[in-house]
Amino acid sequence: MKKFLFVALLNVIFLSGAFAQESKVIDKVAATVGSSIILQSELDREYAQHLAQGNQADESFKCYILQQLLTQKLLAQQAVLDSIDVTESEVDDNINQRLRYMTQQAGGQERLEQFLNRSLLQYKEEMRPSVYELLKANRMQQTIVRGIDVTPMEVKRYFESLDPDSLPYFGTEVEIGEIVLYPKLNREEKEPFRKRAEELREKVLAGEDFSLVAKLYSQDPGSAPFGGDLGFKTRDAFVKEFSAVTFKLKPGEISPVFESEFGFHIVQVLERRGDEVRSRHILIQTKPSQATLERTKREIDSIQNLVATKKLDFYTAATRFSDNKETKFNGGMLLDYSNQQSRSTFIPVETLDKDVFKEIEGLEVGEFSKPVQFTDFRGNVGYRFHYLKSRTSPHVANLEQDFSKIKEAALSDKINRKLSEWFEGRRKVTYIHINEEYHNCEDLKIWLK
Numbered sequence: 001m002k003k004f005l006f007v008a009l010l011n012v013i014f015l016s017g018a019f020a021q022e023s024k025v026i027d028k029v030a031a032t033v034g035s036s037i038i039l040q041s042e043l044d045r046e047y048a049q050h051l052a053q054g055n056q057a058d059e060s061f062k063c064y065i066l067q068q069l070l071t072q073k074l075l076a077q078q079a080v081l082d083s084i085d086v087t088e089s090e091v092d093d094n095i096n097q098r099l100r101y102m103t104q105q106a107g108g109q110e111r112l113e114q115f116l117n118r119s120l121l122q123y124k125e126e127m128r129p130s131v132y133e134l135l136k137a138n139r140m141q142q143t144i145v146r147g148i149d150v151t152p153m154e155v156k157r158y159f160e161s162l163d164p165d166s167l168p169y170f171g172t173e174v175e176i177g178e179i180v181l182y183p184k185l186n187r188e189e190k191e192p193f194r195k196r197a198e199e200l201r202e203k204v205l206a207g208e209d210f211s212l213v214a215k216l217y218s219q220d221p222g223s224a225p226f227g228g229d230l231g232f233k234t235r236d237a238f239v240k241e242f243s244a245v246t247f248k249l250k251p252g253e254i255s256p257v258f259e260s261e262f263g264f265h266i267v268q269v270l271e272r273r274g275d276e277v278r279s280r281h282i283l284i285q286t287k288p289s290q291a292t293l294e295r296t297k298r299e300i301d302s303i304q305n306l307v308a309t310k311k312l313d314f315y316t317a318a319t320r321f322s323d324n325k326e327t328k329f330n331g332g333m334l335l336d337y338s339n340q341q342s343r344s345t346f347i348p349v350e351t352l353d354k355d356v357f358k359e360i361e362g363l364e365v366g367e368f369s370k371p372v373q374f375t376d377f378r379g380n381v382g383y384r385f386h387y388l389k390s391r392t393s394p395h396v397a398n399l400e401q402d403f404s405k406i407k408e409a410a411l412s413d414k415i416n417r418k419l420s421e422w423f424e425g426r427r428k429v430t431y432i433h434i435n436e437e438y439h440n441c442e443d444l445k446i447w448l449k
Contacts, residue, residue, distance in 0.1 A: 027039050027040055027041045028040045028435070029435065030042070030043055030066060030434070030435050030437075030438065031066060031069070031070060031432070031433065031434045031435060031438070032431065032432065032433040032434075033070055033073040033074055033077070033430065033431075033432055034073070034074070034077050034430050034431055034432075035077065036073040036076075036077065038066065038069045038070070038073065042069065043062050043065055043066055043069070046062075046065045046069075047061065047062050047065060050065070060441070062438075063438060063441030063442070063443040063444055064443050066434075066438055066441070066443070066444065067441075067443040067444055067447070070432070070434075070444075070447055071137075071423070072133065072134060072137045073133075073137075074423070074426055074427075074430065075136070075137035075138075075140040075141055076133045076134075076136045076137040076140065077430075078140050078426065079136040079137065079139060079140035080136075082140070082143070084136060084139050084140055084143060085136065085139075086132065086135040086136055086139060087232075087276075088231075088232050088273075088276070089231060089232045089233050089234060089237065089276060090135060091128060091131055091132050091135060092231030092232060092233075093231075093237075094131050094135060095124055095127050095128065095131055096222060096223075096226075096231070098127070098131075099112075099120060099123075099124065099225075100221065100222050103120075103225065109225045120225055120226065121226065124226075141419070144418065144419060144422050145415045145418055145419065148411070148414055148415055148418060149411065150407060150410045150411045150414055154410055154414075155399075155403065155406055155407045155410045156399065158406070158409070158410035158413060159397075159399055159406050159410070167396050167397045168396075168397050169394065169395070169396055169397070170348070170392070170394065170395055170396075170397060170402065170405075171348055171349065171350060171394045172348070172349045172391065172392065172393060172394055173346040173347060173348050173349065173391075173392040174346070174347055174349055174352075174360065174388060174389075174390065174391050174392070175333065175345045175346060175347070175388075175389035175390040175391075176333070176334045176347065176352075176356070176360060176386050176387065176388060176389065177314055177315075177318060177327075177331065177332040177333050177334070177386065177387035177389060178318075178322070178324060178327055178332055178333075178334055178384055178385075178386050178387070179300070179303060179304075179307075179314075179317060179318050179321060179322045179324075179332055179384060179385055179387075180322050180323050180324040180327075180382055180383070180384040181296050181299055181300045181303075181321070181322070181323055181382055181383050181384070182296070182323045182380060182381075182382040183288035183292040183293055183295070183296040183381070183382070184292075184296070185286055185288060185289075185292055189286075189288070189289055189291075189292055190259075190264075190286055193263060193264055193284050193285070193286045193287070194257060194259070194264050194284075196264075196284050197257045197263075197264035197265070197266060197282070197284040198257050200213055200217055200266060200282055200284070201254070201256075201257055201266045201282075204254060204266065204268075204282075205254065210227070210228065210254070210268055210280060210282075211227030211228065211229075211280065212227070213282060214227045214228030214280060214281070214282045215227055215228075217282065217284075218281070218282040218283050218284075219263065219283050219284060219285045220262075220281070220282075220283040223280070223281065223283075224283075227280060228280035228281050228282055229270075229278075229280045230278070230279050230280060230281065231278060232271075232273055232276040232277065232278045233276060233277065233278075233279070234275050234276050235247055235275070239260050239261060239262070241258060241259065241260040241261075242260050242265065242267070242281075245258050245265075245267060246267050246269060246277060246279050247277060249267065249268070249269040249277075249279075250269065251269050251270060251271055251272060252268070252269070252270075253268065253269060254266065254267070254268045255267040255268070262283060262285065263283050263284050263285040263286050264283070264284045264286070265281050265282065265283055265284075266281060266282045267279055267280070267281045268280055268281070288381060293373070293381065296382070296383055297371065297373070297383055300371040300383040300384070300385065301371055303317055303321050304368060304370070304371050304385045307368060307387070308368050314331070314332060314368075314387045315331035315332065317332075318331055318332025319331065319332070323382065324384075332387070333345045333389070334347060334356075335347075336348070336351070337351075344404050344405065345389075346390075346392065346404075346405075355374065356386065359372060359385075359386050360386050360388050363386075363388040364388070365388055365389070365390055365391055366388065366389075367387075367388055368385055368386065368387050368388075369385050369386045369387075369388075370385060371383050371384065371385040372384065372385070427446070427447065427449075432447055434447060434448060
């Protein structure tokens with residue numbers, strides 16, 4: 001029986017065993033793939049991470065981890081042969097994203113460093129080889145399946161090949177639009193924050209260590225724990241205001257205070273490498289006053305009134321007024337972020353943010369909610385209202401209502417078959433040896449042939 005939902009052959013597993021303590025077990029080789037080896041310590045660290053995420057203890061899960069590492073090694077080796085590489089800035093971005101998540105989960109930098117038994121900077125360097133290999137493997141997998149698509153006829157044939165008794169049952173789904181306004185501070189309202197940034201710049205110019213000042217006072221949660229260090233980046237990695245200043249600086253030079261959408265910055269360039277610069281910064285975020293919030297509330301009330309009285313259609317209003325960059329050019333429509341493959345506008349109600357659900361719960365299709373204040377994931381306060389475009393009743397999957405979902409499933413099936421063919425071909429011509437301890441693993445049977 002074919003699977004309706006996509007199952008990736010290469011899942012991204014959290015490398016380097018976050019929150020795991022130092023292992024005191026004597027290391028050994030768990031498997032060999034071509035010119036690469038997989039150490040038992042790698043498996044143990046991954047398993048420790050699995051347990052740290054709240055999962056039940058199950059030694060058989062190590063079989064799955066080993067299967068993923070074998071896959072990763074094979075792809076990464078082919079990436080080297082095909083001259084597929086990733087940049088240092090891509091590795092830095094991925095590591096920083098992981099560490100931000102880990103810091104949040106641990107309850108702060110100090111607690112995370114206690115778990116890791118090392119500093120974040122030390123741990124960051126230890127992660128680099130594994131993350132570099134993982135990103136190359138992912139890039140190789142993308143290359144293998146590049147250009148694969150499905151026609152409407154293939155979608156129909158795929159759906160008709162499914163067992164009717166195993167078709168998925170979809171619950172209630174909604175299409176929701178959103179218009180968001182964030183407070184815009186005037187010059188007078190911004191002045192205290194600019195002055196604070198100027199004070200910190202004077203500290204640095206007077207001889208205080210830039211890194212220490214950033215750790216103590218910068219309000220950028222992603223870089224402050226690392227002394228404001230942003231790693232090597234190209235110009236397009238930053239907002240235009242930041243790039244315009246940073247890429248004019250010489251190594252060691254400290255910028256004047258300048259403003260971007262995130263607040264007021266002070267930047268110092270540390271190194272240049274081709275088109276990339278390594279910089280560090282101190283950020284002072286601007287915060288709206290009560291008067292600013294009240295002004296923003298009046299603005300969004302006016303916009304809501306325009307669309308509710310049909311003096312302006314919602315899609316035009318979203319494109320013209322909304323501050324949500326992810327949705328404004330999509331007519332304000334939210335996407336299903338619970339399914340990274342389809343990114344459909346049809347969202348299962350059970351995956352909705354609880355506050356959004358409350359705001360649309362009593363609406364009829366075609367109606368608009370009243371504007372409310374909210375706080376986004378960055379901690380920014382704004383106002384928003386929603387538009388309920390459609391509501392789909394629970395039903396068994398069918399082509400008429402669920403064509404986009406079925407298309408994604410058909411495409412995933414086609415991609416899986418392509419990847420399976422590639423892996424089978426590489427497996428036959430690659431030296432693979434797996435420690436006898438794992439020969440009973442179902443996940444590894446194909447690798448033992």
